[in-house]
Amino acid sequence: MSVIRHLAAPIPTQLPELKPDTYLSETQWQVLLALIDAVIPSIVVGSEAEDQEKSQLRISQSQYVEAYERTKRLMKQPPDCDKFRQYLEARPLDNPRFMRLIKRTIQRVPDGTRKQLGAVLSIIATRVGSLAGTGYYTPIQEQPVHVREAIIQSWNQSWLTVWPIIGKSILKMAKVSFAQTDPLFMELIGYKEAPDDYRPGPSFRFDFLQFEAGPEVETVETDVVVVGSGCGGAVCAKVLAEAGHGVVVVDKGYYFPTSRLPMATEAANEFLYEGNGMVQSADGSVTIVAGSCWGGGGSINWSVSLQPQGFVRQEWADQGLGFFTTQEFQHCLDRVCDFMGVSDANIRHNHRANVILNGSKKLGWSAKPCPQNTGGAEHYCGNCTLGCSSSEKQGPTVSWLPAAANAGARFIEGFEASEVLFDKKNGSKQAVGVLGTWISRDKDGNVHTPESGRVTRQVRVKAKKVIVACGTLHSPLLLMRSGLKNPHIGKNLHLHPVGQMNASFDEDIKGWEGGILTSVCTTFENLDGKGHGVKLEPSSMVPYMFLYEHPWRNALQWKLDALRCRQMDNFIAISRDRDSGRVYPDPDTGRPVIDYTPSAFDRKHILAGLIALAKLCYIEGAAEIWPFVQSVPSFVRRRRRRRQSRPVADPTADSDSDSEASSGSSGNESEDDNIDQGINDPDFAAWLRTLERAGVSFPGTTFTSAHQMGTCRMGASASRGVVGPDGAAWEARDLYVADASVFPSASGVNPMITNMAIADWVARGVSRDLKKARSRPTL
Known part of the structure; x- marks a missing residue:
């Protein structure tokens, strides 16, 4: 480990030069x-x-x-x-x-x-x-x-x-x-892209393989090649390397040490996110956020470490995947959590996390802290979205991949896998490695310069086992490019589509400070009795991420609202979607095309979540509430003048006159004004009815996804999935998938821990097979 000291701010990451703007006339x-x-x-x-x-x-x-x-x-x-x-x-x-x-x-x-x-x-x-x-x-x-x-x-x-x-x-x-x-x-x-007390934590010195320029295909040999360095691939690398097997991990992304984190937002979108942070579903209804760097989504996620719930495990077991209700699966979950020090013991909740916790308590709803993979550290950090500089979050580049390196694993960054290689003897397919294109850094170690000035080399990694873990959007495309034909490849896409809401309070919040997501309300997670519904959670408060869909009625209104964002909180209603879409390659570029529109069934749950979020915000004193629904006006809390005849417990209580009328306000007072109506406030109740009538549907409402699952689903047979219960592909021997794409359906929780536990299970099975092969006598 090396520690970068005495930096007042992150080392800037340069952006590529702009191309001539001739793509528009x-x-x-x-x-x-x-x-x-x-x-x-x-x-x-x-x-x-x-x-x-x-x-x-x-x-x-x-x-x-x-x-x-x-x-x-x-x-x-x-x-x-x-x-x-x-x-x-x-x-x-x-x-x-x-x-x-x-x-x-x-x-x-x-x-x-x-x-x-x-x-x-x-x-x-x-x-x-x-x-x-x-x-x-x-x-x-x-x-x-x-x-x-x-x-x-x-x-x-x-x-x-x-x-x-x-x-x-x-x-x-x-x-x-x-x-x-x-x-x-x-x-x-008052927003700064790095805190005033910036102190980068320790960074691991990855010794990435390097190759000289040349026309021939470079060959690397190993026992197991892992395609993808994210939450699935990193766990596989550690488990297999520590078991004594040769491991090579390849990833199209590049590594950025803590001294370069958090990045400025433009650079973060360029180098840390899939599609430069601009991925959308084909119809534009969903904006998809996915990691695309060394460490994958685990490098930019928000530390949330929730385990899958019993009803999800049972649903998967009922599909012929009994492993998910075994104690062994629980051992896998506990093992990955223990390694990262997952805990809710030392969390310091910020304002919006407390809105979830305290508001739920007042309304009689169930809420709890979200365990964090921070090794027990407080981790009061709002910058993980742009790359975490503290090294407290025990993501792939901080924990799993360094452990794999210490056990002998090797790594290749900047490697885009083009296909899985097969030996097709005897009419069957046996995976024997991967072929891809490697693009080096430039002579100064940068990745923003033109690729024409850097080394490009075709590289073949020969291996006894191939583990595909390049994410829900790319794993199915790699299998398709490799000639696999299972009809489930690319299907069964789940996104946990999210509805959003901003709320302003009479406090100076500066919501980009503190843990991003440390609490959750679970009351509405099973609205259909079959495990489908929504969780209510806080969200990232990097300004552009919660202002980009803040309702725009006119220029003055939006500019004035944006100025108040230091007093805002952003919340999400994250649905466990029942209905699915698909991903397939763009015929021209080969990049993922995401065919997904939230169904009416799932939108109904998102709407219920927005209504519940509004109630939480109201009961916690929000001055104004904006659902991200174009046709619904914001709710503005009316401050009523208290009657002189009204008995009050506190003679110094506020008696300000009305400030502003809220949507749907009648302006009439009644005897009910003598009690605190809470969420039964007639103005608020009328506004909720307006929101309910409007509903949530595209294009009046757009949705967001930070969780992608299911496109290489696990199934009890080839007719029911792409891989079997052990993660092995049905179509080829020695080929495995070990990321969130194998989920049989949506996990219903932030998928990192489920992903890691499955990867742990798959990797241990691969290790057993390799050891058995070694012990067989040779003829």
Whole structure:
């Protein structure tokens, strides 16, 4: 181990140079930037705008005064008048960092999607197309900001699905880029990409295999090759190496030591996440977050270490997989938890975690702390999403892979496996290794420079056993590329689709500080009596991650809401989805295409979860609540004046007058005002009915997934799954899958521990087979 000391901030990770922006025409860029400009424009008082209505949104002096007075009333630490004016007047398009991120975002969009976007932009750039798409004969790029803003508002309400989808894409791009790059916004909310007391923890020095340039295929030999260094592959590597077997772990991602963590958000998306953090389902209804670096999802997850519940284990056992109700499976679970020091003993809960715990107690619901894989450390860290610098989280790069290395395992980073290799003698397939492309770092150890200036080499890893553990999105694609035909490959995709909610409180929270997810409410996890429902959890508070879907009604509203984000909490209703989708390769690029839309059955549960989250926020004193449902207004708590005749226990109690009316408020008082109605508050109850009537469906609501499972499902026979109860592929000998893709259905809990326990089981079986083969007499 080596410790990097005396760093005041992480060493910056450079981004690749931008490619020329010729993938959109000049006119298409003009239209796109005109739309983005209307989402978060420069906002000025009318008398100061002069003739700049093309690039500035004008508001009246009274609107400005009202906005500032409301901001001062609602914020514990409001900006002064000058800073507030600067914040409103700032135009993101004038910020070079913002513009670079917009161009990088478009550059990352898959070619097919980008062509579709370009086609729409070209159409509405014409007068006829503009009339059809916007209702105006003048093309959108020639319109003033307030007209462009009105067009986006109309798109959000359109009955033609194409326009809400286009509108959402523009909104998301603008909000994400703004929340990552605006310096004054960061200053006013007090967000820093690394803490003031930054001290990186110890980093393990991985000795990655290196290869010289050459036309021939380089060959490496070992007992077991493991494809993927995440939660499944890392566990397999440790178990097998410590059992005395030769192990080589390969991964397309690269390793980043703690001295480079947490990364700036743009770099984190580039180097730590699948698809540069931009993966979406084919229809755009679900945004998928998946790790793609050395250590996989275990390097960027949130430490949650929940074991699968009895009803899930029984469901899997009832499918012919009796192992899941055996004590041996429990031993596997306990073994992986013990190795990482999983515990809930020293957790310091932050505000939103306590909203879950305390609110549930007040409502009579079940809630508990979430055990963390932090070796018993407090780990009051909100940065794990961008890479954890403390080394307290015992993920793959901190615990499992170093243990494997100490036992003799070898590693190759930057290796993209193209196929599993087979010996096809006697009419059957026997896995004998993997073939892939290795791309080195540059001479300075960087990975942002063009691949043309780095060594690229075809590498074959010959092995007696092959373990595929490259994740739910990529494991099935590798099997498909390798010629396997089992009809379950790529099917049975579960995502735990999530509905989100923001809530603002009368406290200065700074929610990006403290543990990301340390509590859970389980009352609603079995809504159908068959183990399907939702868990209520806190979520990551990196600003762009909880503001990108924060409802946008108009530019001023969103900019003012964003300014209050230091008093916000973000919560998720995470569903155990009954219904599934599939993943398959893009015919042009080979990258995963995710065919998944949350079903009506699962959306009903997500809606129940959002309603329950709103109740938790209300009972814990939320001043305003925003479900991420476009058609539902926020709920604003009414502060009622207390009657003088009302007996009060505390003569110093607050007696402020009403501040703001909430949605659905009648304004009438009754004798019931003499008691604390709690969630029966008529205003709140009326608003909940509005939310319930609206429901959650795309495109008015979009969903998120951080858990992918099931695409190489385990089954009792080849007709029921891709692999058998021991993780061995039905179609080929000596080939195994050991990641969350083997889950028979959704786990219902954050899947890390289930994934690791299955990998532990698979690896021990592989080890037994290897030892038996060694002990057989040779003829």
